Amino acid sequence: MSKENPAREEIFARVRSALKPVPASPLSPLPPSARFAPRRAEALEKEIERMLREVERLSGLTRKVRGREEFAGAFGKLVKDEGVRTAVLSDHPLYREYGLKDLLQGLEVEILPPDSSRKRIAGCDLGITVADAALPETGTSLLRTTQGQPDFMSLLPRVHLVLVPPEALLADIHQAFSLAKDDRHFVLVSGCSRTADIEKVLTLGVHGPKSFHVWICS
Amino acid sequence: MTGKTARIDFRANTRNVPPAMVAATQKSARTALAKRADVVREFGEEQWQLLRKAGHDLRMHALTHLDEYLALLEEKVTAAGGQVHWARNAEEANRIVLDIASRHGVRNVVKVKSMVTEEIELNHALEGRGIRVYETDLGEFIVQLAGQRPSHITAPALHMTKEEIADLFREKLKVKTEPDPRQLTEIARKLLREEFLGADMGISGGNFLVAETGTLILVTNEGNGRMCTSLPPVHVAIVGIEKILPDWDSAAVMLKLLARSVSGSKITAYNTFITGVREGGPREFHLVLLDNGRTRILRDETARETLACIRCGACMNICPVYNHVGGHAYGAVYPGPIGSILTPQLLGTQAAGGLTFASTLCGACSEICPVMIPITEILLHLRRRCMEGDELESSSAPAGIRAAARALQYVMGSPALYRLAGRLGRTLLAPLRHGDWIHRMPAPLDRWTLSRPFPAPQGDFLGWWRTRTKNTGHGGTSHE
Numbered sequence: 001m002s003k004e005n006p007a008r009e010e011i012f013a014r015v016r017s018a019l020k021p022v023p024a025s026p027l028s029p030l031p032p033s034a035r036f037a038p039r040r041a042e043a044l045e046k047e048i049e050r051m052l053r054e055v056e057r058l059s060g061l062t063r064k065v066r067g068r069e070e071f072a073g074a075f076g077k078l079v080k081d082e083g084v085r086t087a088v089l090s091d092h093p094l095y096r097e098y099g100l101k102d103l104l105q106g107l108e109v110e111i112l113p114p115d116s117s118r119k120r121i122a123g124c125d126l127g128i129t130v131a132d133a134a135l136p137e138t139g140t141s142l143l144r145t146t147q148g149q150p151d152f153m154s155l156l157p158r159v160h161l162v163l164v165p166p167e168a169l170l171a172d173i174h175q176a177f178s179l180a181k182d183d184r185h186f187v188l189v190s191g192c193s194r195t196a197d198i199e200k201v202l203t204l205g206v207h208g209p210k211s212f213h214v215w216i217c218s
Numbered sequence: 219m220t221g222k223t224a225r226i227d228f229r230a231n232t233r234n235v236p237p238a239m240v241a242a243t244q245k246s247a248r249t250a251l252a253k254r255a256d257v258v259r260e261f262g263e264e265q266w267q268l269l270r271k272a273g274h275d276l277r278m279h280a281l282t283h284l285d286e287y288l289a290l291l292e293e294k295v296t297a298a299g300g301q302v303h304w305a306r307n308a309e310e311a312n313r314i315v316l317d318i319a320s321r322h323g324v325r326n327v328v329k330v331k332s333m334v335t336e337e338i339e340l341n342h343a344l345e346g347r348g349i350r351v352y353e354t355d356l357g358e359f360i361v362q363l364a365g366q367r368p369s370h371i372t373a374p375a376l377h378m379t380k381e382e383i384a385d386l387f388r389e390k391l392k393v394k395t396e397p398d399p400r401q402l403t404e405i406a407r408k409l410l411r412e413e414f415l416g417a418d419m420g421i422s423g424g425n426f427l428v429a430e431t432g433t434l435i436l437v438t439n440e441g442n443g444r445m446c447t448s449l450p451p452v453h454v455a456i457v458g459i460e461k462i463l464p465d466w467d468s469a470a471v472m473l474k475l476l477a478r479s480v481s482g483s484k485i486t487a488y489n490t491f492i493t494g495v496r497e498g499g500p501r502e503f504h505l506v507l508l509d510n511g512r513t514r515i516l517r518d519e520t521a522r523e524t525l526a527c528i529r530c531g532a533c534m535n536i537c538p539v540y541n542h543v544g545g546h547a548y549g550a551v552y553p554g555p556i557g558s559i560l561t562p563q564l565l566g567t568q569a570a571g572g573l574t575f576a577s578t579l580c581g582a583c584s585e586i587c588p589v590m591i592p593i594t595e596i597l598l599h600l601r602r603r604c605m606e607g608d609e610l611e612s613s614s615a616p617a618g619i620r621a622a623a624r625a626l627q628y629v630m631g632s633p634a635l636y637r638l639a640g641r642l643g644r645t646l647l648a649p650l651r652h653g654d655w656i657h658r659m660p661a662p663l664d665r666w667t668l669s670r671p672f673p674a675p676q677g678d679f680l681g682w683w684r685t686r687t688k689n690t691g692h693g694g695t696s697h698e
Binding site: 005007008010011012014015016017018019027028030031033034035036038054058118119122137138139140145147150151152155172173174177178180181182183184185186187188189190191192193194195196197198199200201203205206207208209 | 283303406430469474
């Protein structure tokens with residue numbers, strides 16, 4: 001597009017002249033010393049424990065949920081504790097497995113579709129997402145942005161619940177990047193939005209969610 | 219840093235630093251360093267050193283192949299529907315952003331904290347066109363409201379107390395509040411929420427650019443970065459050309475280094491990865507690639523490593539000088555040790571050469587730097603440039619100092635003159651000495667004796683040297 005742009009041409013000329021001893025070549029490989037070996041995963045149970053521990057260190061709330069019945073109980077408690085009246089959720093097969101829509105209706109929580117106006121989502125109590133990958137080392141969930149799971153679903157609501165299937169756990173961020181690097185947009189979420197800008201006092205819930213839950217669902 | 223080159227007088231700036239500023243700076247630095255030490259210990263010291271080495275080597279690889287990676291990045295961003303702009307200097311960058319804004323009839327802008335937009339004074343340019351700009355990072359929002367400049371690159375308002383911030387909010391925002399960080403944060407949240415949803419344009423900087431796929435990486439904690447780049451219909455990112463990474467394995471290394479070095483977290487709350495435009499996101503994505511003196515830094519093989527900086531602020535936290543004077547004394551956008559080498563190169567040594575002397579050369583900055591920038595070596599190199607000048611810049615030392623240095627060089631180069639000068643010096647100092655010490659010397663040498671006595675010469679050096687060689691039986695290598 002901007003190939004005849006004089007600013008572009010001048011910047012390239014400046015860069016090339018600054019680097020003159022380096023031969024122009026097709027992209028040379030990075031030196032081996034610029035690489036760092038990724039972390040290796042431990043046994044799944046240990047990885048799950050680590051994931052939960054790290055999320056808790058980031059002031060997140062965690063639980064392990066096995067089966068539909070346990071999920072229903074835990075979810076009912078979350079809705080009650082957090083005072084949830086409205087929720088936004090994508091259309092994910094995992095929700096059907098847990099009968100999430102029926103659960104929400106039973107709890108008299110209004111369901112907003114992900115294509116609701118941003119203003120409505122901003123006023124919504126709970127955003128529910130499913131992690132595409134999770135990193136136990138840092139307690140991180142990778143959320144790929146799609147039309148069914150837009151970025152602001154995990155950002156605007158007051159409470160964010162991430163469901164993590166155990167198979168989503170990856171050893172290191174390197175693997176997570178292999179999965180999502182060709183996406184137009186994705187986010188790594190680790191805990192609630194936070195700041196320490198005023199006198200280094202940790203304050204949760206700056207612009208994003210004030211409360212953050214991670215459930216490992218098997 | 220828009221080419222206005224008023225001289226930065228570091229010494230004068232340090233004279234009236236409020237004690238509260240120093241206390242706040244030290245408290246913040248101490249907290250950050252303690253947390254950093256914990257996460258580094260958990261990562262394993264040996265592994266951490268390997269990671270730093272990888273970070274250094276991949277940043278230097280990217281810089282020494284900058285043209286190739288920039289071309290690849292441009293190709294990938296464009297293929298993903300983004301628009302790439304090139305800005306040789308601050309004025310050009312501001313003009314590009316203003317053009318985009320006027321094309322879209324932009325009246326309200328929400329901004330993510332970005333050092334590069336501070337560098338080009340973008341807010342000033344936008345406000346000059348009647349565009350309202352909201353800084354949305356809490357610290358930056360406070361500093362903007364107070365009409366001040368950030369005092370630390372990752373903790374912009376660290377110099378203000380909660381009481382001062384509460385006063386500021388009461389005065390400027392007409393709200394009732396206690397000096398409580400949580401209450402103050404809640405006020406900013408409510409106010410800025412409306413602005414996020416109503417803004418016409420979001421502006422960000424960028425922590426990294428991944429050439430492999432043309433991806434912009436934003437590393438944030440508060441969520442404002444995601445708001446600014448997801449909600450408004452247009453997203454403009456302004457990024458220095460040096461922020462490029464070859465590939466995603468490099469990005470993995472850098473993200474591990476960055477969060478740990480900034481705040482002692484293993485990872486920040488949010489890392490956002492944006493490649494061009496997407497359905498449901500902003501309709502337009504503009505990437506403004508800024509030179510503004512960076513290619514000039516690249517020309518100097520010794521100082522080039524300055525460009526490897528990832529703006530973590532660890533060098534500030536550990537610097538004894540920064541911890542005693544605070545960020546504002548550096549008189550520029552980038553304070554602390556990195557500012558002491560970056561600012562003189564961006565603004566020229568005529569304007570900012572004094573900053574290269576704002577260091578004790580203790581080397582703590584180089585030791586903590588996650589990408590191993592040899593800051594002390596670069597400081598010395600730039601001091602030499604200030605005094606002697608080099609192929610990039612002429613000397614910025616006053617004529618008198620330069621003449622004195624040349625004279626000294628001449629005298630030191632001739633044994634006869636050296637002996638004569640030594641004798642003359644001892645004779646002149648004789649009336650001033652009291653035993654082994656000289657308590658007061660005439661100006662300008664009184665700069666030393668104002669704070670401590672000067673050891674009086676104990677005979678002549680050459681004579682001492684001869685005796686010493688005789689006594690120890692070998693050359694001058696023994697230590698007594």
